[in-house]
Amino acid sequence: MAGNWFSAPAPVARRVMGFFAPVNRAAQTPVLFDPVQQGSFSMEAPPAPWVSLGWIQEFTRRSASKTTAVMTGIPASTLEQVRESLAAQVSFQFLSWTKLTMALATGSQHMNLLASASGLTPAADGPQATSAVTPQSGSTANSILLAAADAAKFSPGSLVAVDADYAGQTGFVGSPVAGAFLRQPVTDLDYIRRITFNVGLVVQVNPSGISLAEPLLGGAPAAGAKVQAVTGFVDREGGCFYQEWSALFVMEGSQGERIFFHYPRLQTMAGAEEAAVSLAGKQKTGHARIQLKGQFMALPVTDPMDGERVVCYRSFLPAANALI
């Protein structure tokens, strides 16, 4: 005889999906995930401003918090426990190389290689770039309107960066995603476009402008933004900047249940590193997939509910009809 509930064993999940959202570095304001209102979101269409970074592998998380005992009496015995330190670490491997996954998997700032004219003095992060062009009003996150002569400078399949000219600012640079920290002004007019996350793939060019495959992370080009061709990406071992993002990891169980690991503030804690995973299982020769390795340290936030400082929230939405 059929019942109206079942005893749910431990969740069975095939894989983990990662979502990230930019932290406002200047204000130290993370993006919070609300499992009540957002818990049933489609994995293919996460709620804004979360960005899907796809399936990840080797996801491990561990608490690095330390607890110590307060001893009393003779002989001493534990009176109570206190939390001596609060810390947590997360590590995993990305299955794709994108602007965002590369940035997250490097311990420092991540830059765009801006296209340049040939014959210039070589530079490790790209020589002086070709001039940027100005979008026209009415541009959107997917479609950038340009003068016909400017549009002709781009071709389908090329990459572009869209952001403002550098104007001498210091501190965290880039909006809405801080891409660098400048201790002193630089002289490069294109600096913000070098570190911006507003990067897109051109899929169509016509006399009125260019269309992008996906919307720009920062939305429609802001006033003063310019467009520049990008040939690739570069990051460095060293520097004073640490990537910091709000992170959400989701495990979807076989019965529709969901486990969420939400780290409001996650900073990279290791330099760029890759793992070569053989495509033919245990075979040591032959093709290998180069997976980006990410190691992160969780930073605390204050939970406004009770003022407690925490580094991670683990939420569980049980399967329908599951006994709890």
Place this chain on the structure above:
Amino acid sequence: MQNAKDSFYMALRTRLTTINPERTVLVRGAARPGILVEEAEAPLSQIPSDVFVLRWQGLGVDVDLDSTLVAEECEILYQTFGTQSFGGLDRGRLLSAMDEELIALLQPFYTPKLNYATTPPAAMLTQVFWDEPGFTPTLTQRDRLSRSAKVLVYSYQEQGE
């Protein structure tokens, strides 16, 4: 267990009608989607061509959980001679098409469990789920190309099952 087997078959059959509605088979005078369960048909001396045939094989049970977990191994067999209009020279292409169809049929890797012993089928409480398929090498016998894929299909036993 039968409910899980039925649900797995019906999920694949429903998905096939969307992925390739032209893949059909004539069974006892009726045109049906081109996917059969071997044990639910008259004994076959040879599996039909250009049709997926499900053969249920191994069985494993984990009774130490709150709900008993059953794992059943399903072998999905298929073969093709190509088409007459191309003299069978397109048999490799047709086998590749069936490979791709099967990969698509198996995604997503879960489906609701239904009791097909009742009319209409009654929705149950859990989902049937399965792993990625493991494909065998292509077997060539004269002008026939065949292959099979094995899938482990899991389900939780519910009250009354």
